[in-house]
Amino acid sequence: MAPRRKKIYEGKAKILYEGPEPGTLVQYFKDDATAFNAQKKATIEGKGVLNNRLSEYFMTGLTNIGVPTHFIKRLNMREQLIRQVEIVPLEVIVRNFAAGSIAKRLGLEEGSPLPRPIVEYSYKNDDLGDPLVPEEYIIAFGWANQQDLDDIVALALRVNDFLTGVFYGVGIKLIDFKIEIGRVWDGDFMRLIVADEISPDSCRLWDMKTGQKLDKDVFRRDLGNLTDAYTEVAKRLGVLPTNTQPIKPTLIN
Incomplete structure (x- = not known):
């Protein structure tokens, strides 16, 4: 069995683990959503997968136009390899x-x-x-x-x-x-x-046409299902992992 990875830091939406090489980390995207400084919390199925894919897409695009980022590569559905900064x-x-x-x-x-x-x-x-x-x-x-x-x-x-x-x-x-x-x-x-x-x-x-919100305000303001909103963004950008089914969020206190 592989040794347990060393956790470096855990935030509201991500966990950072020690990376395979010095100067690298593994960034893991959680399904947790928080708002109002973590006073409101929920676990939203599939959110971490979508954010991992979307962040990869944007970071890669920035690299391509010469904007330096910490992103090295996506490792799997929920993790990416990044430079330690x-x-x-x-x-x-x-x-x-x-x-x-x-x-x-x-x-x-x-x-x-x-x-x-x-x-x-x-x-x-x-x-x-x-x-x-x-x-x-x-x-x-x-x-x-x-x-x-x-x-x-x-x-x-x-x-x-x-x-x-x-x-x-x-x-x-x-x-x-x-x-x-x-x-x-x-x-x-x-x-x-x-x-x-x-x-x-x-x-x-x-x-642009309807003014519909496609971001975390959907969760902050109870405007519907957050995964659906993020899925819509990913679909339009052509960045959708195939097995993300929108699932009802489960609220946790």
Whole structure:
């Protein structure tokens, strides 16, 4: 029997295990869905499989246009091999249309276009509810320096251009998304690369014609079956594992 893999980290939607080579990890996608900082939880059959496939699709596409990512290859239905990175403790949020917290904060109508893509940051800390932080805080507390932030904005906007185009091509409007950024060292030289995942868990996606939500808001706001929404995204992009049957979610407390 193979020895048990060493678990490095478990988050709300993924588990990281020690990888086969130094400097690599295995990222496992769970079926768990959480919202409102894990106050609402469910296990949603097939979600992990879909997100693994979708994240592979987006990360591969980014690599092809020269945006560096942590993705190496998909290993199976639920796992992918990734580069081990030092995660910058920020969620980098790119907004194209007003929705969620920015709509509330500024009294904007959900879905109204923003004058230009807005990049903002939240400090990765579940206990604090991932508070929004200005650049001033980020630099003062040493989470990233000014050069890093310039590089992060450039990466985020390139990801936005790529994703906006891909989704537009299949009739989906990219409202907003979040990414995480990792540092990798090549000798003495440090580079910033896109890490974590890109999936409907981390984007807001609306159907262009109907405005139907095809992302985690379906779960947050009880708008139907989350697997169906993610399956629809995967189908349109032509990335569907054959044996994913939509199954009713089972709620757990």
